[in-house]
Amino acid sequence: MSTETDGKFGEYGGQYVPEALMPAIEELEDAYERYVLENEDGFMDEFRRRLREFGGRPTSLQRVDRLSERYDREVYLKREDLVHGGAHKLNNALGQVLLAKYMGKERIIAETGAGQHGTATAMACAHLDLDCEVYMGHHDINRQRPNVFRMRINGAEVNPVTVGRGTLKEAISETLRDWATNVEDTHYVIGSVVGPHPFPAMVRDFQSVISEEAREQIRERAGRLPDSVLACAGGGSNTMGAFAEFTDDRDVSLVAVEAGGSSLDVDEDRGVAPNSASLSTGTEGVLHGARTRVLQDTDGQIMESHSVSAGLDYAGVGPELAHLVDAGRVTAVNVDDDDALEAFHRLSQTEGIIPALESAHALGYLEAVAGPDADEGDELGDLVVVNLSGRGDKDLETVIEETHERGIANAPDMDVFTGGLQ
Amino acid sequence: MTRANSRALAEAFADGPAFVPYLVAGDPDCESSKAYVEALVRGGADVVELGLPFSEPIAEGPTIQSAIARALESGMTPERFFEFVADLDVDVPLVCMTYYNLVYQYGREETGEPGPEPFVRRAAEVGIEGFVVPDLPAEEAGPLRDACDEYGLDLVFVVAPTTRGERLERIMEQVSGYVYVQARLGTTGARSDVSRATDESLDRLREYDVPKAVGFGISTGDHAERIVAGGADGVIVGSALIDVVADGVENDDPTAEVAARLEEKARELKAGTRRGATASGARSERT
Numbered sequence: 001m002s003t004e005t006d007g008k009f010g011e012y013g014g015q016y017v018p019e020a021l022m023p024a025i026e027e028l029e030d031a032y033e034r035y036v037l038e039n040e041d042g043f044m045d046e047f048r049r050r051l052r053e054f055g056g057r058p059t060s061l062q063r064v065d066r067l068s069e070r071y072d073r074e075v076y077l078k079r080e081d082l083v084h085g086g087a088h089k090l091n092n093a094l095g096q097v098l099l100a101k102y103m104g105k106e107r108i109i110a111e112t113g114a115g116q117h118g119t120a121t122a123m124a125c126a127h128l129d130l131d132c133e134v135y136m137g138h139h140d141i142n143r144q145r146p147n148v149f150r151m152r153i154n155g156a157e158v159n160p161v162t163v164g165r166g167t168l169k170e171a172i173s174e175t176l177r178d179w180a181t182n183v184e185d186t187h188y189v190i191g192s193v194v195g196p197h198p199f200p201a202m203v204r205d206f207q208s209v210i211s212e213e214a215r216e217q218i219r220e221r222a223g224r225l226p227d228s229v230l231a232c233a234g235g236g237s238n239t240m241g242a243f244a245e246f247t248d249d250r251d252v253s254l255v256a257v258e259a260g261g262s263s264l265d266v267d268e269d270r271g272v273a274p275n276s277a278s279l280s281t282g283t284e285g286v287l288h289g290a291r292t293r294v295l296q297d298t299d300g301q302i303m304e305s306h307s308v309s310a311g312l313d314y315a316g317v318g319p320e321l322a323h324l325v326d327a328g329r330v331t332a333v334n335v336d337d338d339d340a341l342e343a344f345h346r347l348s349q350t351e352g353i354i355p356a357l358e359s360a361h362a363l364g365y366l367e368a369v370a371g372p373d374a375d376e377g378d379e380l381g382d383l384v385v386v387n388l389s390g391r392g393d394k395d396l397e398t399v400i401e402e403t404h405e406r407g408i409a410n411a412p413d414m415d416v417f418t419g420g421l422q
Numbered sequence: 423m424t425r426a427n428s429r430a431l432a433e434a435f436a437d438g439p440a441f442v443p444y445l446v447a448g449d450p451d452c453e454s455s456k457a458y459v460e461a462l463v464r465g466g467a468d469v470v471e472l473g474l475p476f477s478e479p480i481a482e483g484p485t486i487q488s489a490i491a492r493a494l495e496s497g498m499t500p501e502r503f504f505e506f507v508a509d510l511d512v513d514v515p516l517v518c519m520t521y522y523n524l525v526y527q528y529g530r531e532e533t534g535e536p537g538p539e540p541f542v543r544r545a546a547e548v549g550i551e552g553f554v555v556p557d558l559p560a561e562e563a564g565p566l567r568d569a570c571d572e573y574g575l576d577l578v579f580v581v582a583p584t585t586r587g588e589r590l591e592r593i594m595e596q597v598s599g600y601v602y603v604q605a606r607l608g609t610t611g612a613r614s615d616v617s618r619a620t621d622e623s624l625d626r627l628r629e630y631d632v633p634k635a636v637g638f639g640i641s642t643g644d645h646a647e648r649i650v651a652g653g654a655d656g657v658i659v660g661s662a663l664i665d666v667v668a669d670g671v672e673n674d675d676p677t678a679e680v681a682a683r684l685e686e687k688a689r690e691l692k693a694g695t696r697r698g699a700t701a702s703g704a705r706s707e708r709t
């Protein structure tokens with residue numbers, strides 16, 4: 001199901017950016033069509049080869065036995081946590097950095113929330129020998145420290161963004177400003193299926209390798225297509241990547257799990273939405289170059305979002321995903337901070353896999369509808385694929401702190417540290 | 423011939439180069455901001471660009487970002503902005519500069535779906551003559567362009583140093599009022615020099631019959647002089663004026679004092695545009 005015509009997905013999408021950027025965006029559209037869609041100069045072949053050799057693809061599709069038992073169905077994880085760098089983010093970053101190289105750009109800039117995209121971009125730049133600068137909100141710098149170390153160690157500059165709450169929204173705005181200043185020699189490697197056309201389509205195409213592999217793998221393993229595919233959604237790149245090859249398979253339900261944060265309510269006066277559920281609670285608006293669903297007040301001012309997971313903490317969402325939800329092809333649901341933290345520990349303890357906090361939201365949804373406390377009769381079916389978008393090493397400090405403060409029941413204690421956890 | 427919907431705007435550029443200051447409405451509060459706009463007009467402003475603050479100002483540098491933050495903090499909203507404009511006691515045309523989402527959402531509660539018409543209608547009611555919307559390129563501007571034509575307002579587009587060829591033509595087909603010539607790449611912010619990109623942009627635009635106002639980085643009367651001498655029909659100055667407002671906030675200076683400084687700065691900039699006009703007049707007589 002191709003939903004795109006002329007950079008628009010239904011009413012969503014478009015190119016709402018300053019004029020100074022438009023020529024660069026036109027140049028990128030041209031490069032996207034030639035190199036990505038038409039494989040000019042063997043671009044896609046080289047991309048696929050590097051994804052295998054440098055990125056470690058294909059990733060496995062693993063049946064998780066104890067979760068399958070717990071939820072009384074076949075549960076498979078698409079292990080994007082095993083991609084080099086620890087998340088699906090490299091699929092896109094490597095694609096775009098390579099494309100920038102084909103375009104003759106000298107400098108790469110990127111925004112990052114959880115630091116996974118920044119890390120993936122820094123790695124890809126070191127690998128392909130390009131200069132790299134990453135913008136990251138000060139709040140995120142503090143909650144995702146390991147990734148800041150990784151970016152610096154790979155040779156990238158990390159520029160703290162101190163305006164607003166200092167999260168992904170501000171980081172994207174600041175990277176757009178840098179791009180508008182240095183547009184002639186710089187490519188902006190955007191980290192999700194957001195921003196002006198052609199980014200949403202191009203990032204989806206680079207991420208589609210997830211569902212390409214998963215679709216093959218599940219047919220081999222289970223002899224059929226899954227009943228449902230679950231993925232967390234911040235901007236929605238792992239989501240679109242996990243869904244893309246299934247959108248035409250009408251019997252496969254596609255479930256996007258957003259961050260419910262601490263509440264779905266909105267504080268209009270303070271301009272704060274204590275969640276990041278733009279698909280579930282947002283309205284149509286224009287943010288960061290695209291018309292999409294956004295968390296905004298009635299005047300159209302963008303709200304400050306919230307999630308315990310930095311990678312989901314964003315007031316917007318990819319325009320194609322918004323369109324697929326409106327069209328009824330994708331179901332948007334959400335999982336709150338506490339349930340995501342609990343799911344994080346559950347997977348770690350029962351399967352030996354420490355998931356990213358982002359990915360833990362997708363697992364949290366399974367627990368909510370199919371766990372021991374759930375009502376009878378969910379709609380996910382007997383064969384479920386969950387996209388495990390990343391690994392949780394980056395989140396350990398946040399998780400230990402937050403689960404302790406919130407008294408999450410299945411969290412391990414940290415009494416081993418003398419004097420307790422400081 | 424290019425479009426011109428607002429007669430007041432056309433006249434502002436008709437007799438000599440225009441000095442076009444920009445301030446964020448409501449920075450740091452409505453009352454002071456009103457006094458500042460009036461001071462700029464006393465100082466010689468021919469048109470005033472008034473910023474309606476948006477939470478994600480992606481085209482602005484740090485100076486204007488801070489001004490926007492102060493204005494939002496003081497409670498500025500689209501509706502208060504319109505009331506602010508209605509209350510202003512000035513006799514020069516006013517242009518609203520804002521980001522598309524605010525234009526798009528206004529009046530949505532009544533109409534049920536977003537669109538620019540209610541915003542333009544309300545702007546026309548309070549006497550606004552035109553718009554600059556920096557995140558709305560010509561490709562996406564159709565609905566706003568139509569609403570502007572319906573209510574007789576102008577839609578100004580930015581021409582960047584990177585805008586050439588077909589893009590330039592597409593923009594020039596849509597622009598009305600004046601064209602905002604972006605003097606350099608990057609975001610807004612006061613600079614200490616005049617960029618060469620400005621002369622090149624003015625050259626590319628020479629054949630088009632629409633007023634050309636140059637902005638981004640102009641901070642002194644001498645810059646204004648050089649730019650007008652180079653063929654501009656106007657200079658747009660924002661950050662250099664907002665620096666004066668910000669200093670006032672920082673030092674807790676009385677509004678009247680800050681207003682007086684703004685008026686003086688406006689005189690300097692206006693005098694610069696006049697000197698530039700003499701220079702460019704002398705040159706065109708020679709050729």
Ligand SMILES: Cc1ncc(COP(=O)(O)O)c(C=O)c1O
Nearest residue numbers: 116234235236237238311358390
């Ligand atoms: C592991 C992981 N999953 C998911 C996301 C959310 O991004 P997206 O919705 O674009 O997949 C992030 C973002 O940083 C991430 O690091």
